[in-house]
Amino acid sequence: MKDSQINPQEHSEIKVLILRKYLEKYLSILSLAAHVNEVEVYDLFCGEGVYENGKEGSPIIILKLINEIYAKNAPQIKGKLTFKCQFNDRNIDKIEKLKKSLKIKDLHIDKIGTVNCTSSDYNEIKQQLSNRRTTSNKRTFIFIDPYGYKDISIVDIENMLSDKHTEVLLFLPTQFMYRFEKNATPESLQNFLNEAMKNDAGNSKSPINFINNLRDGFANRLKGKHYVDSFIITRDIKQYFSMFFFTSHIYGFEKFLEAKWDIDEQQGRGWSPIHVGQQDLFNQVQTKPNTDHFEENLLVFLKEKRTNIEVHNFTIENRHLIPHANTILKELQNSNRLQVTLDDGKDARKGSFYIGWNEVKSNKIKSNILIK
Ligand SMILES: C[S@@+](CC[C@H](N)C(=O)[O-])C[C@H]1O[C@@H](n2cnc3c(N)ncnc32)[C@H](O)[C@@H]1O
Known part of the structure; x- marks a missing residue:
């Protein structure tokens, strides 16, 4: 079955699908790149790992992927490349649950790296990640998946990207943000929108237009230094959430675009429940990209x-x-x-x-x- 045929109950399954698709490309390339000897992966709002219904969250997806890549490219990776993962969630109970699940599933990367589970607040960790000095043979990937937007600021993301070897994947509940953009805008959202969109804040014509304005606002702000793109996740009818991807490198950007077009072969825009029905109905017909x-x-x-x-x-x-x-x-x-x-x-x-x-x-x- 193709990824795009999965019928998710929750947008969170699509979140981890794009995370997985992108990371698979990114880590495979890095594992073969002669000049890279360390990859850091940060999941700053990591959750509990395995949910009541058995669904696997981002830390499990990340560790399984690193193990798969190691199994494929062991001779090239062993002795050359080290992975460092940090899984963080402010809620200590979730971190304890995650640690237990990692044990039960025997999920570790001992041969090629380390896993560190922490329960700090994002606001502390972001300071450590900002304006780091790094070496040219180190690469960093940061996944930011909060429930809301209150902790998120584009300035922080810009600081995280400043070493030019870091990529950030950010999930934002854009549906709720769009709704409040118009009416009774809370101060924290107003600040975020002013920072991201400047004069366009408050003027979006639709939820999709809101996401595009955010993406373009981020891109304008980071122009000449970093690339930005969005991946739109449609849940139910007309409920839109979005992932935003930031990188300093055009090749990283190309890999994100490939992940997007793998999922949405027609528009390269995002995922919607329509994908499921259409694929089944016309599965003989090759989907043509709209170019x-x-x-x-x-x-x-x-x-x-x-x-x-x-x-x-x-x-x-x-x-x-x-x-x-x-x-x-x-x-x-x-x-x-x-x-x-x-x-x-x-x-x-x-x-x-x-x-x-x-x-x-x-x-x-x-x-x-x-x-x-
Ligand atoms: C949307 S969930 C993360 C889901 C996870 N990425 C997954 O795939 O399963 C957001 C998580 O952020 C945590 N959280 C909320 N505020 C936080 C903060 N300020 N710092 C760190 N973690 C926080 C919550 O406890 C929650 O587990």
């Missing part, structure tokens, strides 16, 4: 000659995937509307555009692309 808007933007962008690196970055910054751009470029080439030349001026081989990560990561220009 119309991106195609319009790409056509305008390519009116000027662009390097393969510029086309790669433009695609990711427009929240699309390299296969989407490749499909559009191939169609243009087939209708003789595209000129692709190599660095030496010769025509590139048909169907080769050199815009994938492996072709751009060295930052050396390999091709130039122009609409004829």
